[in-house]
Structures are given as C-alpha cells and as structure tokens.
Amino acid sequence: MSKGTLYDKVWKNHEVGKLPTGQTQLFVGRHLVHEVTSPQAFEMLRERGLNVKHPELTTAVVDHVIPTHDLSRPFQDSQAELMTKTLETKIKEFGIEYFAPGSGKQGVCHVSFPEQGLILPGVLAVCGDSHTCTYGAFGALSFGIGTTQVSHVLATQTLAMDPLKVRKVEFNGELQKGVTAKDLALYMINQLGVEGGVGFAYEFGGEVIDSMSMEGRMTLCNMAVEGGARSGYVNPDQTTFDFLKGKAFAPKDFEKAVAYWKSIASEPDAEYDDKVVFDVSEVKPMVSWGINPGQAVEIDQKIPYLDNLTDKQRSEAEDALNYMGLKAGDQIAGTPIDVAFIGSCTNGRLSDLEAAAEVLAGNKVSVKTLVVPGSEEIKYLAEEEGLDRIFKEAGAEWRYAGCSMCLAMNPDKLEGYQRSASTSNRNFKGRQGSPTGRTHLMSPYMAAASAIAGKIADPTPYLRGK
C-alpha cells in the first residue's frame, strides 16, 4: 500500500467513514457537471424526492453539444437545445453556478474550470466525465464518475469508493525539439499499455514534469485515463501557485492557501505501490496509427510488423489496420489526411493554439482544418495575440469554444472514411462522428504540419529555436 503520497493525504482528508460494505465514503470538495451525463442525475433526485445538498460546491457548463460555428439559440440541433435547456433549468432550480455561453467563462469543462481557478491543490474533484483526471495537474485528486454517482454527489456531496494503488511515473532527460506533453502521453501509454494503469492513480514526476507548464501538465494528466489510470496527478509546486494567483476563483488568503497546498504534496520518503522511470531524451513526436491511444509510433517510424507483436497485440493490430485502412510496415509519415482538428480538453489551451500558429504562420493548409479554442477566454486571448488572423490567413477555420470534433456530439463530424489528424485524446472506431472515420492522435505542432502537407508530417522542420 502507498504511504505518504498526495493521493493518500487527500483521500484521508476526505474520508467520511467506512460503509457497511467496506467501501469508503468520500466527501467531494468540487463537483463539476455538463449537459451529457448530469441532467439525468437531477431526474434521479426528482424520482427519489431529494434535493441538491451543496449547490455552492457544484459548477456547470455546456460543452459537448454546443455548436462551434453558430451560437444563436435555439441551437439548430433540437436534441442539443433540449439537453442544454434541461441542464439550464435544473441548475437554475437548484441555484448552481453556471458558466453560460457568452459569459466569458464557457468552454470545454476541463479547460474552463481550471483556468478560472476552480480547481485547487488538495481538492477532491469529480465530474461525470472520464477526463476529469485533467485536474490532477494541480495536485487535486480527481476522477470521472457515472450518472448514478453524480446523483449521489448532488444529494449527499459524497460517493462510495474503493481506494486505488499509486504508481509513480517519472519522466527524465531533456526533450527533443517538437516533443510536447501530448507526445509524452502517447509514449507512456504505448509503453505501459491502455490497460496498464487499471487499479492505479498515476503520480507524474521527474525533471521533465518539474519544468513543465501547467498547460502541459493538464495535457498529460488528461491522458492518464487513456492508459487505464482513473486518476493522474502532479505534486503542486511554484508553477502551480503562479498559475493560480489572480484567478477568479482563487482563494482570498493566498499565502495561507499556498502553505496548505505545500502540506498535501507527497513526502520525500513516500512509499508507492509501483514505480516506472522513463528517460525521454530520445523520444520523437508521436502519432497513433490504430484504434486505441496505445497504438502509436514516432513520426519517423513504420507501422509495426505484426510478427513483432505479442499474440494479444497482434489480433488487436489486425483489427486496427483493417479499420484504419493501413498496412503493417508502412511509414506513418506521408499518410494522406482529409481533416485536421486542433482543440479539445487535451490540446485546446492557449499554448496549444500558439504552437499550431507557430507552424501555420506564413503557410497554407491543404485540407479542411478546424481550430477550436478550449474556452471563451482562450478565444479572447488568442484574438488579442492575433492568432486568429494567422489561422484564417492559413486557410483554417477559427471557431467558438466547445468539444467540437473530439467526439462529434455537435455538427463537427468526420464523414464516410475521412481520415483526421487530431489533437484530441481518443482514436476509437467512430469516435469523431462517422462510424467509419479514422483518427490519428498527435500534438498541435504535428496536426498543424499535417494540415499544411495534407498528410501526416513531422512538425520539426517548421519549428524555430533549438
């Protein structure tokens, strides 16, 4: 059993007690809701005749179904309108804070909530969304839950859980040009497997993480769940505190808060259930070729030969290549694409857009390219910097904030057998809206370079600096 880790401390701080079943009842310090998985939970409350216990600890946003090209209401898609309206009615009824479209705070939940300072170190945060693990970047203990559990949190501000084990994952070395947090996430999942983290929370550390920005940490923690870990986190440090200072929802007594935040970090002699150390000095920009995020290679590598795989990997790879229309042994670079998507809770932050703009500046895209800011605030900041002009001059579409083409619950979808260069987090079959659509996961640098080339391309020739 782990001991002295941030996970252990935050878990203990939130323990209400043991349930008759032996599971632990945990208090939830911050509950986030969106329109896909939570309106039904309010109905569960209604059926039981229950109320929302702590509306002041819950915040809501609309992100999955919101269109990114036309925000006028009612939305053209009547189902999207009904979902949004249902959520809006419920949060009004119960007095829950809402980051409404047009308020300046709306955006993809895992982008908007942290950027407003709602997610703090040491908080136990849950949301009916698997990428809630993003908040671990702040040293919060955060994980996705289902709708019935959302109803538990609404009614009692608690939920029933079994503890996870803790695996320390260290990234050491100096990153090569063009290698980002997204590339490290794909590398880690490739190495440990999409099932590798089942039963674990991941504590990310090492010199690469120590010098990584909060945005990079969010990208990495966001992908923890793609490697099977329900939760991933980084111990809070000066980078965390500097990010939070001055945010709308940051604590008023900031110095006192910092002292508390420092106290919940893992002890130097903390004990872990497992430890993995990566030297990532040689890692190159990564791209997925298959139908799960672990099926990925470096940009200059070939799609694996089936003979080089284990039995389990081989049957999955055959299915993946068949679906993706690719051949084992082919170079991944040069694969023609139809669409590029830059955005999502993984890579829709300002630094992601700046990265894409660095590549796109002075170039033209040769395929349909969507650039979708993760939030209204990011849209505003990007326009202040003139990024929107760079995107438009390159021929890309500059959209309103939302989940967009990550999961196609809104008008942004792949069609037919279209192949996408995507900065999102899942390359599952049908994920981007067409049951036969094909997704390649990559960083914003690579998505931008691929948009220009019209095929999967190494971004490093476009990058300045070292």
Place this chain on the structure above:
Amino acid sequence: MSDKFIIPENQIIELKGRGIPKPANDQNTDDIVPARYLKEITFANMGDYAYFDERFKDGKPIEDHPFNDPKYQGATILIGGANYGCGSSREHAPQALHRYGLNAIIAPSFAEIFAGNCASLGVVGVTVSPQDATELADFVKQEPSTKILLSLADKVIRYDGKSIDLDISEGRRQAFLNGTWDAMTVLQQKEERVKGVIQKLDYLNL
C-alpha cells in the same frame, strides 16, 4: 424498458442465465454506445443502441454479430475481453447493456469507471483469469443454450460441470448481496460526519 431513471434495488446472491460471447480486448464505451446516441436525455432507448455501429451497416443488421445472432437472444451474461468498458464515463454504456437484457459481465479485467457504473445499476461485473474467460466464451459459442451459474455468495462460476473462481471487490460483493448496490441510501446516513469533514477541510474555508 422503463423510462424511469432509478433501477429498484434487490439482493443479488446468484444469477443464472445464458451467455453471449464478446471476447475482444479493450472494447470501449464508444463501441458499446456511440456518442451520437448520448443526445437523448433519458436512458430509455439505450438498449436499442448497444454496439450499434458493430451491429448495423448501412441500416441493415450484421447477422453474425452476437447481439443480432438469434442463438444468443435472451442471453443475460456477457463474456468480455480484458479492459472491458475502457474510455468514457458515460453510464449510457452499462445502461445500454442492461436495457438490452444483460445483468452480468464476466471479463479478465474492467476499466474502473465502467465497473463502478455497472455496480450502481445492479449489473454484476466479475473478473476471471484470461484463460478461464477464453474457455467460457468458447463454450458459449458451442453451447449457447446452456445456462451459466454465477454465484456471488460462493465467488464461483459453474458451467458444463466446471467450476471457476471469480473475483470482485469485497465492498461491491457485499453491496450486491445486501441489495445496496446503488449507494444512495447508505450515503445519506452519515450527515453529521459529513459536516465534520467540511469543518476540518482547510481549503473550504480559505
């Protein structure tokens, strides 16, 4: 099936039913219910969408898909592969399987969020060794009409004269045995202690 959201609780001690084989590894929640069907505000129709993109092509059913194949109709126990239910937190996925007619899933391993969602619906998820899972799936393919017994009381699965060990977290097993798998009722009983946690949580008062 009911358009009510709450599924009434009952004690689950053992289940007996026919199997349906779905043994591939890493089946994700987008496979189980594609995102475009998440736009309904109730779960009532989810059973119709179970494995939709695998089951139908150009609007026509793919006949040998287990969820379409007549020989598995009426099955209640799914035999899955490793990391079953990975991906999103959408409860729509276990809701779809449950409303299709399943009440148990046997697999070598489950994604965590999916397993929790199954439990809160009263869908019993248990793990067995990869070899046992493969043998059971193969048996079901050969003998689809033979019933499988899943005993939570004895932590065992019995079929064809064989007996294999199953694993499940003890907390979850007790919740099924006691009929408290939707934790709402038990969570409501500790209000005073919740107040105590709120008082001592530093960050709530900063």
